[in-house]
Amino acid sequence: MDLGIRGRKAIICASSKGLGRGCxxxxxxxxxxxxxxGRNAELLAGTAAELRQAYGVKVTEVPGDVSRPDIxxxxxxxxxxPDILVNNNGGPPFRDFRELDRAKILEGVTNNMVTPIELVQAVVDGMAARGFGRIVNITSLSVYTPIPRLDLSSGxxxxxxxxxxGVARTVADRNVTINNLLPGKLDTDRLRGPHEAGTVEDPKAAAERKARISADVPAKRLGTPEEFGQICAFLCSVYxxxxxxxxxxxxxxxxxxAF
Known part of the structure:
Protein backbone atom coordinates (compact mmCIF):
# COMPACT_ATOMS: atom_id res chain seq x y z
CA MET A 1 0.00 0.00 0.00
CA ASP A 2 1.37 3.40 -1.02
CA LEU A 3 0.99 5.62 2.05
CA GLY A 4 1.31 8.82 0.01
CA ILE A 5 4.32 10.11 1.94
CA ARG A 6 7.15 9.27 -0.45
CA GLY A 7 9.67 12.11 -0.35
CA ARG A 8 8.44 13.43 3.00
CA LYS A 9 11.00 14.19 5.69
CA ALA A 10 10.80 12.51 9.10
CA ILE A 11 12.59 12.79 12.44
CA ILE A 12 12.42 9.63 14.53
CA CYS A 13 13.81 9.99 18.05
CA ALA A 14 15.56 7.13 19.86
CA SER A 15 15.51 5.03 16.70
CA SER A 16 18.74 3.03 16.74
CA LYS A 17 16.87 -0.04 18.05
CA GLY A 18 13.54 -1.32 19.31
CA LEU A 19 10.28 0.46 18.61
CA GLY A 20 11.99 3.60 17.31
CA ARG A 21 13.91 1.56 14.78
CA GLY A 22 10.71 -0.22 13.76
CA CYS A 23 9.12 3.16 13.04
CA GLY A 38 20.28 7.24 19.46
CA ARG A 39 22.69 7.50 22.35
CA ASN A 40 25.01 4.76 21.07
CA ALA A 41 26.72 6.24 18.01
CA GLU A 42 28.09 2.92 16.80
CA LEU A 43 24.72 1.18 17.02
CA LEU A 44 23.06 4.16 15.35
CA ALA A 45 25.53 4.09 12.46
CA GLY A 46 24.80 0.41 11.89
CA THR A 47 21.06 1.03 11.86
CA ALA A 48 21.43 3.94 9.44
CA ALA A 49 23.58 1.90 7.06
CA GLU A 50 21.11 -0.97 7.05
CA LEU A 51 18.14 1.31 6.36
CA ARG A 52 19.97 3.09 3.53
CA GLN A 53 20.83 -0.18 1.88
CA ALA A 54 17.38 -1.69 2.36
CA TYR A 55 15.25 1.24 1.20
CA GLY A 56 17.46 3.60 -0.82
CA VAL A 57 16.34 6.73 1.02
CA LYS A 58 18.40 9.47 2.64
CA VAL A 59 19.22 8.56 6.24
CA THR A 60 20.90 11.15 8.47
CA GLU A 61 22.35 10.19 11.85
CA VAL A 62 22.22 12.43 14.90
CA PRO A 63 23.79 10.61 17.86
CA GLY A 64 23.08 11.68 21.41
CA ASP A 65 20.45 11.97 24.11
CA VAL A 66 17.38 13.61 22.58
CA SER A 67 16.56 15.23 25.93
CA ARG A 68 19.61 17.48 25.60
CA PRO A 69 18.88 20.86 23.98
CA ASP A 70 21.99 20.63 21.79
CA ILE A 71 20.91 17.26 20.39
CA PRO A 82 10.09 17.96 9.01
CA ASP A 83 6.77 16.63 7.80
CA ILE A 84 6.77 13.86 10.39
CA LEU A 85 7.97 13.70 13.99
CA VAL A 86 8.04 10.49 15.99
CA ASN A 87 8.72 11.21 19.66
CA ASN A 88 10.34 8.39 21.55
CA ASN A 89 12.70 8.09 24.50
CA GLY A 90 13.77 5.50 27.01
CA GLY A 91 11.64 5.29 30.12
CA PRO A 92 12.76 5.23 33.76
CA PRO A 93 13.68 1.78 35.10
CA PHE A 94 11.37 -0.25 37.32
CA ARG A 95 11.75 1.21 40.78
CA ASP A 96 9.71 1.51 43.96
CA PHE A 97 8.38 5.08 44.11
CA ARG A 98 9.89 5.46 47.58
CA GLU A 99 13.32 5.26 45.99
CA LEU A 100 12.69 8.32 43.83
CA ASP A 101 14.20 11.63 44.83
CA ARG A 102 13.54 14.99 43.22
CA ALA A 103 16.40 14.65 40.75
CA LYS A 104 15.18 11.26 39.48
CA ILE A 105 11.59 12.52 39.21
CA LEU A 106 12.63 15.60 37.26
CA GLU A 107 14.80 13.49 34.96
CA GLY A 108 11.90 11.16 34.20
CA VAL A 109 9.51 14.03 33.53
CA THR A 110 12.11 15.76 31.35
CA ASN A 111 12.77 12.66 29.27
CA ASN A 112 9.18 11.51 28.78
CA MET A 113 7.12 14.70 28.91
CA VAL A 114 9.16 17.88 28.53
CA THR A 115 11.38 16.67 25.66
CA PRO A 116 8.56 15.65 23.30
CA ILE A 117 6.68 18.86 24.08
CA GLU A 118 9.78 20.91 23.21
CA LEU A 119 10.09 19.12 19.86
CA VAL A 120 6.39 19.58 19.10
CA GLN A 121 6.77 23.29 19.86
CA ALA A 122 9.70 23.46 17.44
CA VAL A 123 7.98 21.82 14.46
CA VAL A 124 4.21 22.22 14.70
CA ASP A 125 3.87 25.75 13.33
CA GLY A 126 5.98 24.95 10.28
CA MET A 127 3.88 21.86 9.62
CA ALA A 128 0.70 23.93 9.90
CA ALA A 129 2.05 26.60 7.54
CA ARG A 130 2.93 23.94 4.94
CA GLY A 131 -0.41 22.19 5.30
CA PHE A 132 0.87 18.77 6.32
CA GLY A 133 2.17 17.34 9.56
CA ARG A 134 2.11 14.05 11.40
CA ILE A 135 3.28 13.75 15.01
CA VAL A 136 3.28 10.37 16.73
CA ASN A 137 4.29 9.98 20.36
CA ILE A 138 5.34 6.57 21.60
CA THR A 139 4.05 6.45 25.17
CA SER A 140 3.04 3.26 27.03
CA LEU A 141 0.05 1.09 27.86
CA SER A 142 0.76 2.12 31.47
CA VAL A 143 -0.97 5.42 30.65
CA TYR A 144 -4.20 3.37 30.72
CA THR A 145 -3.21 0.50 32.99
CA PRO A 146 -0.89 1.51 35.85
CA ILE A 147 2.08 -0.80 36.34
CA PRO A 148 3.54 -0.91 39.87
CA ARG A 149 7.17 0.27 40.03
CA LEU A 150 6.75 2.05 36.69
CA ASP A 151 4.96 4.98 38.31
CA LEU A 152 7.32 7.71 37.11
CA SER A 153 7.09 6.58 33.50
CA SER A 154 3.31 6.30 33.74
CA GLY A 155 2.94 9.74 35.27
CA GLY A 166 -5.75 20.02 23.56
CA VAL A 167 -2.89 21.02 21.27
CA ALA A 168 -3.97 18.40 18.72
CA ARG A 169 -7.35 20.09 18.29
CA THR A 170 -5.80 23.47 17.53
CA VAL A 171 -3.93 22.33 14.39
CA ALA A 172 -6.24 19.67 12.98
CA ASP A 173 -7.76 22.12 10.49
CA ARG A 174 -4.33 22.58 8.90
CA ASN A 175 -3.82 18.89 8.24
CA VAL A 176 -1.55 18.38 11.25
CA THR A 177 -2.34 15.40 13.46
CA ILE A 178 -0.98 14.40 16.86
CA ASN A 179 -1.56 10.85 18.07
CA ASN A 180 -0.10 8.49 20.64
CA LEU A 181 0.85 4.83 20.29
CA LEU A 182 0.70 2.86 23.54
CA PRO A 183 2.87 -0.25 23.32
CA GLY A 184 2.02 -3.18 25.53
CA LYS A 185 4.24 -6.23 25.62
CA LEU A 186 6.49 -5.93 22.59
CA ASP A 187 9.64 -7.93 22.01
CA THR A 188 12.27 -5.30 22.75
CA ASP A 189 15.31 -5.08 25.00
CA ARG A 190 13.16 -3.60 27.77
CA LEU A 191 11.33 -6.92 28.14
CA ARG A 192 14.57 -8.90 28.06
CA GLY A 193 15.69 -7.34 31.31
CA PRO A 194 19.32 -6.66 32.23
CA HIS A 195 21.79 -8.16 29.77
CA GLU A 196 25.06 -7.33 28.09
CA ALA A 197 24.69 -5.18 25.01
CA GLY A 198 25.05 -7.24 21.85
CA THR A 199 24.50 -10.59 23.55
CA VAL A 200 22.32 -13.13 21.78
CA GLU A 201 19.71 -14.95 23.81
CA ASP A 202 19.72 -18.73 23.86
CA PRO A 203 16.81 -19.75 21.57
CA LYS A 204 15.25 -22.05 24.18
CA ALA A 205 15.55 -19.42 26.91
CA ALA A 206 14.09 -16.80 24.56
CA ALA A 207 11.09 -19.01 23.74
CA GLU A 208 10.46 -19.69 27.42
CA ARG A 209 10.74 -16.00 28.30
CA LYS A 210 8.36 -14.96 25.54
CA ALA A 211 5.81 -17.63 26.49
CA ARG A 212 5.93 -16.59 30.13
CA ILE A 213 5.59 -12.87 29.47
CA SER A 214 2.84 -13.26 26.87
CA ALA A 215 0.73 -15.75 28.84
CA ASP A 216 -1.82 -13.06 29.83
CA VAL A 217 -1.94 -11.45 26.38
CA PRO A 218 -5.03 -12.53 24.42
CA ALA A 219 -2.91 -12.80 21.26
CA LYS A 220 -0.63 -15.23 23.17
CA ARG A 221 2.50 -13.66 21.76
CA LEU A 222 4.64 -10.58 22.01
CA GLY A 223 4.27 -7.83 19.45
CA THR A 224 7.18 -6.97 17.17
CA PRO A 225 8.88 -3.64 16.47
CA GLU A 226 8.19 -4.22 12.78
CA GLU A 227 4.40 -4.38 13.11
CA PHE A 228 4.46 -1.49 15.58
CA GLY A 229 6.39 0.55 13.02
CA GLN A 230 3.84 -0.15 10.29
CA ILE A 231 1.05 1.19 12.51
CA CYS A 232 3.12 4.31 13.11
CA ALA A 233 3.69 4.71 9.38
CA PHE A 234 -0.04 4.49 8.69
CA LEU A 235 -0.73 7.24 11.23
CA CYS A 236 1.83 9.32 9.32
CA SER A 237 0.17 8.63 5.98
CA VAL A 238 -2.13 10.79 3.89
CA TYR A 239 -4.97 8.43 4.82
CA ALA A 258 -15.17 -2.12 25.24
CA PHE A 259 -14.73 1.60 24.56
Whole structure:
Protein backbone atom coordinates (compact mmCIF):
# COMPACT_ATOMS: atom_id res chain seq x y z
CA MET A 1 0.00 0.00 0.00
CA ASP A 2 1.37 3.40 -1.02
CA LEU A 3 0.99 5.62 2.05
CA GLY A 4 1.31 8.82 0.01
CA ILE A 5 4.32 10.11 1.94
CA ARG A 6 7.15 9.27 -0.45
CA GLY A 7 9.67 12.11 -0.35
CA ARG A 8 8.44 13.43 3.00
CA LYS A 9 11.00 14.19 5.69
CA ALA A 10 10.80 12.51 9.10
CA ILE A 11 12.59 12.79 12.44
CA ILE A 12 12.42 9.63 14.53
CA CYS A 13 13.81 9.99 18.05
CA ALA A 14 15.56 7.13 19.86
CA SER A 15 15.51 5.03 16.70
CA SER A 16 18.74 3.03 16.74
CA LYS A 17 16.87 -0.04 18.05
CA GLY A 18 13.54 -1.32 19.31
CA LEU A 19 10.28 0.46 18.61
CA GLY A 20 11.99 3.60 17.31
CA ARG A 21 13.91 1.56 14.78
CA GLY A 22 10.71 -0.22 13.76
CA CYS A 23 9.12 3.16 13.04
CA UNK A 24 12.19 4.41 11.16
CA UNK A 25 12.24 1.29 8.99
CA UNK A 26 8.54 1.55 8.16
CA UNK A 27 8.83 5.23 7.23
CA UNK A 28 11.91 4.54 5.12
CA UNK A 29 10.02 1.74 3.39
CA UNK A 30 7.24 4.24 2.67
CA UNK A 31 9.81 6.42 0.89
CA UNK A 32 10.55 9.06 3.52
CA UNK A 33 13.96 10.60 4.00
CA UNK A 34 14.65 10.08 7.68
CA UNK A 35 16.74 11.43 10.53
CA UNK A 36 17.56 8.77 13.09
CA UNK A 37 18.85 9.25 16.60
CA GLY A 38 20.28 7.24 19.46
CA ARG A 39 22.69 7.50 22.35
CA ASN A 40 25.01 4.76 21.07
CA ALA A 41 26.72 6.24 18.01
CA GLU A 42 28.09 2.92 16.80
CA LEU A 43 24.72 1.18 17.02
CA LEU A 44 23.06 4.16 15.35
CA ALA A 45 25.53 4.09 12.46
CA GLY A 46 24.80 0.41 11.89
CA THR A 47 21.06 1.03 11.86
CA ALA A 48 21.43 3.94 9.44
CA ALA A 49 23.58 1.90 7.06
CA GLU A 50 21.11 -0.97 7.05
CA LEU A 51 18.14 1.31 6.36
CA ARG A 52 19.97 3.09 3.53
CA GLN A 53 20.83 -0.18 1.88
CA ALA A 54 17.38 -1.69 2.36
CA TYR A 55 15.25 1.24 1.20
CA GLY A 56 17.46 3.60 -0.82
CA VAL A 57 16.34 6.73 1.02
CA LYS A 58 18.40 9.47 2.64
CA VAL A 59 19.22 8.56 6.24
CA THR A 60 20.90 11.15 8.47
CA GLU A 61 22.35 10.19 11.85
CA VAL A 62 22.22 12.43 14.90
CA PRO A 63 23.79 10.61 17.86
CA GLY A 64 23.08 11.68 21.41
CA ASP A 65 20.45 11.97 24.11
CA VAL A 66 17.38 13.61 22.58
CA SER A 67 16.56 15.23 25.93
CA ARG A 68 19.61 17.48 25.60
CA PRO A 69 18.88 20.86 23.98
CA ASP A 70 21.99 20.63 21.79
CA ILE A 71 20.91 17.26 20.39
CA UNK A 72 17.42 18.61 19.71
CA UNK A 73 19.04 21.52 17.87
CA UNK A 74 21.14 19.07 15.86
CA UNK A 75 18.04 17.09 14.88
CA UNK A 76 16.32 20.25 13.68
CA UNK A 77 19.45 21.41 11.85
CA UNK A 78 19.53 18.07 10.05
CA UNK A 79 15.85 18.40 9.16
CA UNK A 80 14.70 22.04 9.43
CA UNK A 81 11.25 21.41 7.92
CA PRO A 82 10.09 17.96 9.01
CA ASP A 83 6.77 16.63 7.80
CA ILE A 84 6.77 13.86 10.39
CA LEU A 85 7.97 13.70 13.99
CA VAL A 86 8.04 10.49 15.99
CA ASN A 87 8.72 11.21 19.66
CA ASN A 88 10.34 8.39 21.55
CA ASN A 89 12.70 8.09 24.50
CA GLY A 90 13.77 5.50 27.01
CA GLY A 91 11.64 5.29 30.12
CA PRO A 92 12.76 5.23 33.76
CA PRO A 93 13.68 1.78 35.10
CA PHE A 94 11.37 -0.25 37.32
CA ARG A 95 11.75 1.21 40.78
CA ASP A 96 9.71 1.51 43.96
CA PHE A 97 8.38 5.08 44.11
CA ARG A 98 9.89 5.46 47.58
CA GLU A 99 13.32 5.26 45.99
CA LEU A 100 12.69 8.32 43.83
CA ASP A 101 14.20 11.63 44.83
CA ARG A 102 13.54 14.99 43.22
CA ALA A 103 16.40 14.65 40.75
CA LYS A 104 15.18 11.26 39.48
CA ILE A 105 11.59 12.52 39.21
CA LEU A 106 12.63 15.60 37.26
CA GLU A 107 14.80 13.49 34.96
CA GLY A 108 11.90 11.16 34.20
CA VAL A 109 9.51 14.03 33.53
CA THR A 110 12.11 15.76 31.35
CA ASN A 111 12.77 12.66 29.27
CA ASN A 112 9.18 11.51 28.78
CA MET A 113 7.12 14.70 28.91
CA VAL A 114 9.16 17.88 28.53
CA THR A 115 11.38 16.67 25.66
CA PRO A 116 8.56 15.65 23.30
CA ILE A 117 6.68 18.86 24.08
CA GLU A 118 9.78 20.91 23.21
CA LEU A 119 10.09 19.12 19.86
CA VAL A 120 6.39 19.58 19.10
CA GLN A 121 6.77 23.29 19.86
CA ALA A 122 9.70 23.46 17.44
CA VAL A 123 7.98 21.82 14.46
CA VAL A 124 4.21 22.22 14.70
CA ASP A 125 3.87 25.75 13.33
CA GLY A 126 5.98 24.95 10.28
CA MET A 127 3.88 21.86 9.62
CA ALA A 128 0.70 23.93 9.90
CA ALA A 129 2.05 26.60 7.54
CA ARG A 130 2.93 23.94 4.94
CA GLY A 131 -0.41 22.19 5.30
CA PHE A 132 0.87 18.77 6.32
CA GLY A 133 2.17 17.34 9.56
CA ARG A 134 2.11 14.05 11.40
CA ILE A 135 3.28 13.75 15.01
CA VAL A 136 3.28 10.37 16.73
CA ASN A 137 4.29 9.98 20.36
CA ILE A 138 5.34 6.57 21.60
CA THR A 139 4.05 6.45 25.17
CA SER A 140 3.04 3.26 27.03
CA LEU A 141 0.05 1.09 27.86
CA SER A 142 0.76 2.12 31.47
CA VAL A 143 -0.97 5.42 30.65
CA TYR A 144 -4.20 3.37 30.72
CA THR A 145 -3.21 0.50 32.99
CA PRO A 146 -0.89 1.51 35.85
CA ILE A 147 2.08 -0.80 36.34
CA PRO A 148 3.54 -0.91 39.87
CA ARG A 149 7.17 0.27 40.03
CA LEU A 150 6.75 2.05 36.69
CA ASP A 151 4.96 4.98 38.31
CA LEU A 152 7.32 7.71 37.11
CA SER A 153 7.09 6.58 33.50
CA SER A 154 3.31 6.30 33.74
CA GLY A 155 2.94 9.74 35.27
CA UNK A 156 5.23 11.53 32.81
CA UNK A 157 3.63 9.90 29.78
CA UNK A 158 0.13 10.56 31.08
CA UNK A 159 1.11 14.20 31.51
CA UNK A 160 2.30 14.32 27.90
CA UNK A 161 -0.95 12.72 26.75
CA UNK A 162 -3.12 15.27 28.51
CA UNK A 163 -0.94 18.20 27.49
CA UNK A 164 -1.07 17.38 23.78
CA UNK A 165 -4.74 16.38 23.73
CA GLY A 166 -5.75 20.02 23.56
CA VAL A 167 -2.89 21.02 21.27
CA ALA A 168 -3.97 18.40 18.72
CA ARG A 169 -7.35 20.09 18.29
CA THR A 170 -5.80 23.47 17.53
CA VAL A 171 -3.93 22.33 14.39
CA ALA A 172 -6.24 19.67 12.98
CA ASP A 173 -7.76 22.12 10.49
CA ARG A 174 -4.33 22.58 8.90
CA ASN A 175 -3.82 18.89 8.24
CA VAL A 176 -1.55 18.38 11.25
CA THR A 177 -2.34 15.40 13.46
CA ILE A 178 -0.98 14.40 16.86
CA ASN A 179 -1.56 10.85 18.07
CA ASN A 180 -0.10 8.49 20.64
CA LEU A 181 0.85 4.83 20.29
CA LEU A 182 0.70 2.86 23.54
CA PRO A 183 2.87 -0.25 23.32
CA GLY A 184 2.02 -3.18 25.53
CA LYS A 185 4.24 -6.23 25.62
CA LEU A 186 6.49 -5.93 22.59
CA ASP A 187 9.64 -7.93 22.01
CA THR A 188 12.27 -5.30 22.75
CA ASP A 189 15.31 -5.08 25.00
CA ARG A 190 13.16 -3.60 27.77
CA LEU A 191 11.33 -6.92 28.14
CA ARG A 192 14.57 -8.90 28.06
CA GLY A 193 15.69 -7.34 31.31
CA PRO A 194 19.32 -6.66 32.23
CA HIS A 195 21.79 -8.16 29.77
CA GLU A 196 25.06 -7.33 28.09
CA ALA A 197 24.69 -5.18 25.01
CA GLY A 198 25.05 -7.24 21.85
CA THR A 199 24.50 -10.59 23.55
CA VAL A 200 22.32 -13.13 21.78
CA GLU A 201 19.71 -14.95 23.81
CA ASP A 202 19.72 -18.73 23.86
CA PRO A 203 16.81 -19.75 21.57
CA LYS A 204 15.25 -22.05 24.18
CA ALA A 205 15.55 -19.42 26.91
CA ALA A 206 14.09 -16.80 24.56
CA ALA A 207 11.09 -19.01 23.74
CA GLU A 208 10.46 -19.69 27.42
CA ARG A 209 10.74 -16.00 28.30
CA LYS A 210 8.36 -14.96 25.54
CA ALA A 211 5.81 -17.63 26.49
CA ARG A 212 5.93 -16.59 30.13
CA ILE A 213 5.59 -12.87 29.47
CA SER A 214 2.84 -13.26 26.87
CA ALA A 215 0.73 -15.75 28.84
CA ASP A 216 -1.82 -13.06 29.83
CA VAL A 217 -1.94 -11.45 26.38
CA PRO A 218 -5.03 -12.53 24.42
CA ALA A 219 -2.91 -12.80 21.26
CA LYS A 220 -0.63 -15.23 23.17
CA ARG A 221 2.50 -13.66 21.76
CA LEU A 222 4.64 -10.58 22.01
CA GLY A 223 4.27 -7.83 19.45
CA THR A 224 7.18 -6.97 17.17
CA PRO A 225 8.88 -3.64 16.47
CA GLU A 226 8.19 -4.22 12.78
CA GLU A 227 4.40 -4.38 13.11
CA PHE A 228 4.46 -1.49 15.58
CA GLY A 229 6.39 0.55 13.02
CA GLN A 230 3.84 -0.15 10.29
CA ILE A 231 1.05 1.19 12.51
CA CYS A 232 3.12 4.31 13.11
CA ALA A 233 3.69 4.71 9.38
CA PHE A 234 -0.04 4.49 8.69
CA LEU A 235 -0.73 7.24 11.23
CA CYS A 236 1.83 9.32 9.32
CA SER A 237 0.17 8.63 5.98
CA VAL A 238 -2.13 10.79 3.89
CA TYR A 239 -4.97 8.43 4.82
CA UNK A 240 -4.83 9.21 8.55
CA UNK A 241 -5.58 12.91 8.36
CA UNK A 242 -8.91 12.45 10.13
CA UNK A 243 -7.38 10.72 13.15
CA UNK A 244 -6.02 13.07 15.80
CA UNK A 245 -5.73 13.32 19.55
CA UNK A 246 -6.08 9.56 19.91
CA UNK A 247 -4.40 6.96 22.11
CA UNK A 248 -4.00 3.69 20.27
CA UNK A 249 -2.95 0.61 22.28
CA UNK A 250 -0.72 -1.82 20.44
CA UNK A 251 -0.99 -4.66 22.89
CA UNK A 252 -2.54 -7.82 21.44
CA UNK A 253 -5.76 -7.15 23.37
CA UNK A 254 -4.12 -6.88 26.80
CA UNK A 255 -5.95 -3.69 27.73
CA UNK A 256 -9.53 -4.78 28.41
CA UNK A 257 -12.13 -2.18 27.50
CA ALA A 258 -15.17 -2.12 25.24
CA PHE A 259 -14.73 1.60 24.56
Missing amino acids: AAALAEAGCDIVVN QAALLAACPE ARAGLTSFLA AGYITGQNIPVDGGLYVS
